[in-house]
Amino acid sequence: MSHTGDDEENGRQTAAVFVERKTYRHRQLMDIARLLPIIGALLFCVPLMWPNPDPYPAPDTAGGMAMSEAITYMFVVWTLLILASLAFGVAVRRWAENWTEGTDQPGEEAP
Template sequence: MGEQPLFLERKRYRTRRLMDVVRVVPFVCAVLWIIVPLMWPVEGAGTTLSSALRYVFAIWLLAITACFALWRRTRERTGPRG
């Protein structure tokens, strides 16, 4: 059985951490979306409906942008397939 190195090479380590971030993004977005019901207006309290909808749209846009950016970075690190 061959000796495995104690540490991974830098490129492989960073690629693995980047993939960990890709796996966590949906959970972070889900937590941010769970906050939405707390923002709905309740007779004189809470935020306005337009502010809550802007929040929903901002989280949606942030999720799409983050997924696209992370996809590009992982594609650059792993190389094109095919």
């Protein structure tokens, strides 16, 4: 017995889902838009897990992370998030130009 995608019990047919390339890319951009703040928040929380520096470290022991390194990390993450936002904005603008293809409204067809 071969499986053709028919659901014999309910009498309905299941078809393969095909999504246009434009729609697929649009969904990818929306997923990035949803994940970017979450990723940023997680990256900003990383210094909270670093060990505090010991004011009187014993010889040959790790003294923890210095505050200057944590602040440098925060500014690097902040800069990378800004650059990622700019790249996302450019990608959305290019997608919108290709999506509308010269029309004023997204649902409108070009003459």
